[in-house]
Amino acid sequence: xxxxxxxxxxxxxxxxxxxxxxxxxxxxxxxxxxxxxxxxxxxxxxxxxxxxxxxxxxxxxxxxxxxxxxxxxxxxxxxxxxxxxxxxxxxxxxxxxxxxxxxxxxxxxxxxxxxxxxxxxxxxxxxxxxxxxxxxxxxxxxxxxxxxxxxxxxxxxxxxxxxxxxxxxxxxxxxxxxxxxxxxxxxxxxxxxxxxxxxxxxxxxxxxxxxxxxxxxxxxxxxxxxxxxxxxxxxxxxxxxxxxxxxxxxx
Ligand code: NAD
Numbered sequence: 194x195x196x197x198x199x200x201x202x203x204x205x206x207x208x209x210x211x212x213x214x215x216x217x218x219x220x221x222x223x224x225x226x227x228x229x230x231x232x233x234x235x236x237x238x239x240x241x242x243x244x245x246x247x248x249x250x251x252x253x254x255x256x257x258x259x260x261x262x263x264x265x266x267x268x269x270x271x272x273x274x275x276x277x278x279x280x281x282x283x284x285x286x287x288x289x290x291x292x293x294x295x296x297x298x299x300x301x302x303x304x305x306x307x308x309x310x311x312x313x314x315x316x317x318x319x320x321x322x323x324x325x326x327x328x329x330x331x332x333x334x335x336x337x338x339x340x341x342x343x344x345x346x347x348x349x350x351x352x353x354x355x356x357x358x359x360x361x362x363x364x365x366x367x368x369x370x371x372x373x374x375x376x377x378x379x380x381x382x383x384x385x386x387x388x389x390x391x392x393x394x395x396x397x398x399x400x401x402x403x404x405x406x407x408x409x410x411x412x413x414x415x416x417x418x419x420x421x422x423x424x425x426x427x428x429x430x431x432x433x434x435x436x437x438x439x440x441x442x443x444x
Contacts, residue, residue, distance in 0.1 A: 195223030196420040201274045203227045203266070205257050205314060206284030208235035210382030211333060214408035215281055215415045220248025222416055224279065227270045229255040231284070257284045257310030267317045276325060279419045280318040282311040282354070283333040287384055289392075291343040300346045307350035311357055315372075319365060328370035331418045332358050333411070336378040336434040351376075355430055362428030371427040373418045378434025381405040401436035 202219045206212040208230035216226045220243045228243075228250055230236040236252030243250040251273055255266040270277055285307045288299045315330055322328030337344055338351035358374035365372055379385060379396055385405070388396070397405060411433050417423050418431075432438040 195221075196422075197279070197416075198223035200224040200278045200419070201227070201270065201276065202279035202281065202419065203229055203270055203277050203314075203318070204281040204283055205229045205255065205310070206231075207281075208232045208239050208252070210384055211377065211380060211408045211411045212281070212283040213239055214412035215283060216250060217243060217246070217248070218409070218412035218416050219279070219419060220246070220250055222420065224249075224419075225274045226250040227266075227274070227277075228252045229257075229266050229270075229284075231256050255284075257282075257314055258305045260313050263310075263313040263317050266314075267321065271321070276321050277318055278322070278327060279329045279331070280314055281331045281333065281415060281419075282314050284310055285333065285335075285350075285384075287344070287347045287387075289343060289388065290346070292345055295346055303346040304350050304353070307347070308353040308357070311354050315357070315361060319361075319368075319370065322370050323365070323368045326369040328365070328368075329419050330361065330365075330370065330372040331415050332372070332374045334358070334374050334376045334430065336376045336432060336438050338376065339438060358430070359428045366427055371418070371423065373423070373427060374430045375411055375414050375418070376430050376432045376434065376438065377406065377411050378432070378437045379405045380408055380411060380433075382408055399437070399440075401439070404435070406433060406435055 207228040233254035240250040240252035362372040
């Protein structure tokens with residue numbers, strides 16, 4: 194018996210990168226996985242790959258910034274598999290714009306997807322988890338919330354995710370629901386590869402490990418928060434960043 198057998202997991206932004214690795218890891222642990230992404234075709238393709246590998250997954254479209262779309266996602270997930278036990282709020286964007294160039298639109302878009310998206314998905318999931326007195330919510334923040342040069346919008350949005358994790362953990366603990374947060378450092382995914390090569394070199398040199406992490410590193414940590422081994426753990430931020438969070442100075 195695998196530790197997530199019988200569990201239903203929704204992973205947002207799971208058509209690519211970290212979310213896809215988490216979806217794969219959860220399927221390996223026996224969960225039925227909903228790959229929820231704004232890139233609908235890529236979500237379906239990812240679910241097909243996981244199914245071919247022996248897992249159980251479907252792809253469903255969602256824009257996490259839209260309440261009707263989020264409510265539709267959870268209704269469709271429930272219709273396909275049953276009520277959701279595990280939510281991973283992973284969908285996110287990063288806009289590289291220093292404070293002199295950052296526009297209102299960029300600021301708003303970053304907060305709407307990275308932060309409001311976590312609110313909408315967590316609220317919808319919690320409303321279904323509370324009566325069943327069970328649930329796991331795992332938020333993907335970022336080490337950047339501690340500070341990242343030229344990334345005020347992104348870092349602020351992730352700081353909001355850390356803060357939401359802590360408050361939700363307190364509010365939902367009595368209902369048997371844990372809420373935890375992963376703060377990845379530099380992880381080799383399409384999102385990170387959008388950074389200019391010189392920025393990547395500079396960031397990698399500043400890593401204690403000197404290397405990028407892999408999406409699987411984050412997925413293994415997510416599996417811990419989703420499974421029975423973390424029953425008494427809530428409201429925590431687990432850094433998956435090769436030790437970078439130990440440095441006081443920003444990236
Ligand atoms: P990625 O770009 O590979 O994947 C992000 C996924 O989110 C994509 O499939 C995209 O289609 C989806 N998405 C974007 N907007 C969406 C929306 N509105 N609704 C639904 N889906 C949407 O990125 P990644 O590197 O895998 O990042 C995943 C998460 O990890 C993000 O929250 C990111 O901020 C965080 N993170 C990444 C790193 C890193 O180094 N890669 C570091 C720290 C935190």
